[in-house]
Amino acid sequence: MADPIQSLYLDSSATCPLKPGVVEAMTSVWSTAWGNPSSVHHEGLQAVEVLERARLRIADSFDAVPNDVIFTSGATESVHLAILGMAASLQPGRIVISAVEHPAVTAAAQALQRTGWEVTQWPVDSLGRIKLSELSRMLSPPTRLVSVIWGQSEVGTLQPIQTVGAACARQGIPFHTDATQVVGQGCPMWSKLSADLLSASAHKFGGPKGVGLLLTREGVRERLEPIHGGGGQEQGYRAGTQPVALIEGMAKALEQSTRWTPEDGPDDAGQHSSADANPTIRTSRDALLDQMLQDPRLILTGDPHWRLPHHISVMAHNSKGDPLSGRALVRELATRHISVSSGSACSSGKDSGSSVLAAMGMAPAQQRAGLRLTLGGWIQQHHHQQVVDALKESLNALDEAR
Numbered sequence: 432m433a434d435p436i437q438s439l440y441l442d443s444s445a446t447c448p449l450k451p452g453v454v455e456a457m458t459s460v461w462s463t464a465w466g467n468p469s470s471v472h473h474e475g476l477q478a479v480e481v482l483e484r485a486r487l488r489i490a491d492s493f494d495a496v497p498n499d500v501i502f503t504s505g506a507t508e509s510v511h512l513a514i515l516g517m518a519a520s521l522q523p524g525r526i527v528i529s530a531v532e533h534p535a536v537t538a539a540a541q542a543l544q545r546t547g548w549e550v551t552q553w554p555v556d557s558l559g560r561i562k563l564s565e566l567s568r569m570l571s572p573p574t575r576l577v578s579v580i581w582g583q584s585e586v587g588t589l590q591p592i593q594t595v596g597a598a599c600a601r602q603g604i605p606f607h608t609d610a611t612q613v614v615g616q617g618c619p620m621w622s623k624l625s626a627d628l629l630s631a632s633a634h635k636f637g638g639p640k641g642v643g644l645l646l647t648r649e650g651v652r653e654r655l656e657p658i659h660g661g662g663g664q665e666q667g668y669r670a671g672t673q674p675v676a677l678i679e680g681m682a683k684a685l686e687q688s689t690r691w692t693p694e695d696g697p698d699d700a701g702q703h704s705s706a707d708a709n710p711t712i713r714t715s716r717d718a719l720l721d722q723m724l725q726d727p728r729l730i731l732t733g734d735p736h737w738r739l740p741h742h743i744s745v746m747a748h749n750s751k752g753d754p755l756s757g758r759a760l761v762r763e764l765a766t767r768h769i770s771v772s773s774g775s776a777c778s779s780g781k782d783s784g785s786s787v788l789a790a791m792g793m794a795p796a797q798q799r800a801g802l803r804l805t806l807g808g809w810i811q812q813h814h815h816q817q818v819v820d821a822l823k824e825s826l827n828a829l830d831e832a833r
């Protein structure tokens with residue numbers, strides 16, 4: 432595997448280097464089990480054996496059963512299958528999504544809108560957490576489907592999905608969560624989760640790009656309609672020949688994740704849970720964050736306690752307190768060999784301001800001031816000073832340029 436740290440890579444929410452053994456596992460499948468897993472001859476049987484063993488291992492990583500797992504091309508497709516596929520079996524009504532979703536969810540909801548569905552965004556507070564005081568209003572008729580991102584990619588805030596999922600279950604409303612960022616920190620136990628549908632992408636947890644999964648709950652899964660036709664693979668829910676080697680690579684990466692039991696964070700009374708998906712990385716993150724926040728030009732965004740364990744997000748300011756461009760800061764840091772992002776990877780190509788920061792009530796200039804650092808296991812405590820020094824120099828450079 433190429434050394435991921437020629438520069439210091441702190442953008443694992445965008446994508447991660449492959450975990451140990453993933454390349455080797457995929458290479459072996461490409462050369463020995465390259466058949467079509469739907470064929471009934473020798474080569475096909477070899478491929479389907481690898482495919483179904485990988486499904487079993489993946490299900491086991493989540494404490495799920497193999498039929499719960501539908502393979503897709505990644506989280507974008509999983510989200511669309513969950514939302515459009517579930518809506519296809521329902522009367523048009525209202526879909527509720529949070530105001531801080533990834534664009535994949537927003538796009539799927541907008542597609543439903545064009546078929547007569549109403550879309551309501553669940554408002555968030557200044558930390559990016561959905562307002563639980565809105566729970567009964569959000570779930571009241573005509574709500575028929577709910578999708579809430581679990582770990583917000585840009586500001587790191589974790590949503591109280593157990594509370595939302597349990598309330599949805601009581602009212603018979605299918606509940607999907609986009610767990611793309613959460614699964615990178617450990618495998619949440621599906622058996623303990625109150626969601627009906629869960630989306631994830633392998634490249635966010637050390638697997639290859641181009642493959643992902645949708646976890647589906649028995650009893651709800653039967654109502655899911657495929658969103659495209661074809662060969663009827665994946666129990667008929669997702670047509671298309673499965674990329675067996677990529678799926679093997681995803682299984683290899685997941686096997687190296689630890690399982691954790693999901694719990695919600697603060698309730699409306701401000702209580703905090705002790706649940707933690709990845710305590711080692713959280714400790715390193717907390718130490719780096721403490722050092723970074725010594726500089727008054729950096730202000731934390733998102734929930735300080737209930738956030739993805741590897742995630743740091745800040746707004747950058749000059750010494751007069753005016754917001755600086757997050758994108759300009761990313762470029763300054765890149766010249767100093769520090770790789771970070773100014774928000775979610777998908778929105779970092781344009782500088783139109785962050786809709787997530789807007790939903791959290793930030794002013795327009797602040798919406799362009801976001802900076803995200805997401806750690807991986809390759810970032811050690813001895814790297815922190817290098818990051819902090821580069822940040823200081825970069826902030827100084829932009830401060831002087833104004």
Ligand SMILES: Cc1ncc(COP(=O)(O)O)c(C=O)c1O
Nearest residue numbers: 505506507533535584611612632
């Ligand atoms: C929360 C979230 N959902 C969905 C996606 C889409 O994932 P992919 O591009 O792998 O389909 C991403 C990617 O950044 C994400 O962070």
